[in-house]
Amino acid sequence: MLSFFGAEKDKERIRNASRNLYDCVYIFVSSTNTIFRMLNQFLGTELSINTVRENLSIKENLQLLVSALREMQEIVESKDKEIQQKVSLPLYSKIATPTPSVDERIKTLRDIYAQYKGVFENICGPISAVLMKHGNLPEKLESAIRDLSNSPVLALRVGDLLMTHDEIAKALPYTPSPGSSQTKSTEARPRSQSINNTNFSLTNFMRAAIRGQTSKKDSPNPVELAAGYLEEVVKTLKPVCESFQKTVKIAEEYVSLIIDKLY
Incomplete structure (x- = not known):
């Protein structure tokens, strides 16, 4: 009876972890696309919109995303240097390390708008560039991929994460860890x-x-091992995923404040 409940628990672990990982891949791409659209609109860049390729592995999808993010990072770093030459250090620091206070953000934006109205055609672009530069998104994702380099989960296709728990368990190798009993x-x-x-x-x-x-x-049985593999990947990728979302949220909030309060 206990083994039955244990097996059911492991199956549930696989279902939860595979769904979380599937969602995480889509959130990475969705967040990146939101950033790219923002930069294309306000900086005049031509960054390509990404799509999740479910027939490719998780690792391949993330590596494609890293390549796209590197292209973005080069652009925003170049723009950031230009902005630092034009904006006073105190104001620049307030943008680079945004305060959670909405009132403080509005004050900072008004100061920039008042002092550099003729310098920038639209401050949405410069603000977004500074925020993205300091978001270090490609570095964060690359680091996570390196940490998971030995995980067999990254070799799964994204579409495989929608398979049944048994199918996922069979798709992963049954290899006990070196420290296992x-x-x-x-x-x-x-x-x-x-x-x-x-x-x-x-x-x-x-x-x-x-x-x-x-x-x-x-x-451990294959289902238990598969659950552990998946949970390990989710544990590593989820904080990075949340960091992407947070960076996008801050940028969107700044753009909304600029449009609503300054124009």
């Missing part, structure tokens, strides 16, 4: 204790039988 019991087993030893005895037989039962009991 199964590996330890195999490596630690001396030859003299094998039941095939010529010096067979009832004691040796019982020891071997107990070892076999313990190894079988402690060894």
Whole structure:
């Protein structure tokens, strides 16, 4: 009965983790596209809009996104240098490290607008560029991919995350981790204790039988392993995903304030 509930729990873990990972991939792309549209509109860039390719692996999708983000980063860093030459350091610092206070943000924007009205045609572009430059989005995503370089989950196609828990478990390799009890019991087993030893005895037989039962009991099944693999990836990618969303949210809030309060 306990093993049944354990198996059901592992299946639920796979369902939750695979859905979270699927959503995460789409949020990465959606957030990036929001940024690109913003920069295309206010800076006149021509950044291409991205799509999730469900027939490609998770890793391939994320690497394509990193390439697109690098292109964006080059643009905003160049624009950021230009802005630093035109805007006073105190005001620039307030943009680069935005305060949560809406009133403070409005005050900063009004100061920039008043002092540099003739310098910038529209301050939405410069503000967005500074925020994106300091968001360090490509670096964050690249770092996460490196941390997960040994995970078999990244080799799954994005569309595979919509498969059943059994199909996902079968798609991932069944390889116990080096520290697992199964590996330890195999490596630690001396030859003299094998039941095939010529010096067979009832004691040796019982020891071997107990070892076999313990190894079988402690060894994780493919569904349990798959759940662990998926949860590890979600644990690494989700904070980066949330960082993307936060950066986009701040940029959108600034643009809304500029349009509503200054123009």
